[in-house]
Amino acid sequence: MSKSFRTIALIGKYQSPDMAEAVLRIAGFLREHGLVVWIEQGTASSIGTAGDFAVAGYEEIGVGADLAVVLGGDGTMLNTARRLSQHEVPLVGINQGRLGFLTDISRNDAIAKLGEILDGRYTEESRAMLDAEVLRAGQRVFQTLALNDVVVNKGDLGRMIEFDLSIDGEYVYTQRSDGMILATPTGSTAYALSANGPILHPTVGGVALVPLCPHALTARPVTLPDTCRIEIVLLPPHDATIHFDGQTRFDARAGDRVVVTRSPNVVRLLHPEGYSYFAMLRQKMHWSAIPRLP
Structure with a gap:
């Protein structure tokens, strides 16, 4: 041993x-x-x-x-x-x-x-994490980590929410949708995949932004460098629910600011020799499988 x-x-x-x-x-x-x-x-x-x-x-x-x-x-x-x-x-x-x-x-x-x-006899890889916080009137009211994703969504509302998206302090757009998924490479094969987001290899230094049912014909997922500071501001009168890895949640109010950056923490995963990320995609996600005929 x-x-x-x-x-x-x-x-x-x-x-x-x-x-x-x-x-x-x-x-x-x-x-x-x-x-x-x-x-x-x-x-x-x-x-x-x-x-x-x-x-x-x-x-x-x-x-x-x-x-x-x-x-x-x-x-x-x-x-x-x-x-x-x-x-x-x-x-x-x-x-x-x-x-x-x-x-x-x-x-x-x-x-x-x-x-x-x-x-x-093993291989080791490091997986990036996200550091997420919610600011209300400039004060932090919630903070946590996520390995998969941070999801801002409409919660129990039967309608869309509206929010401003900014990257590194620069305004990007205002979106009306059911919400937004911010996914790490690890999380790109989770909820983000179901929303037609891109698959990111675990070694890619990126964060995928994947809109949820956007009220627009041109809204598309985008992959950002994981050095970016991503901010989402909820516009009145819309409240929202924020989920972290689908396990922790925070009920946000109109005007709250969600700030997401790459965490300095990483997750160390050990795999047996012969582990292959692409083999896992084929086996677990049926990646590139030939469709079955009726």
């Missing part, structure tokens, strides 16, 4: 019926190889047991763990990434969910692939 990883944290999807067995099986495998194992506090509470393994909160994991193994789907990985990114703890994803675009190791291969990674 690689000496780089001595303390391993296990983080599982909450309220998953087979999570307890999966977590404890991997914990036992790691202990057999002389590693210190921590089970994240919420995970232990959710599965109803931590066995005789240590329980740790996210802050303790961030400070003391050498690696975090995430068992679940993409949502579990997104939540974990936001909470651990400032500590730069590398993450390994084991898919216990549906799509598993970020949790790329299948549950059937979990032990074998995890063993390879612990032996030092």
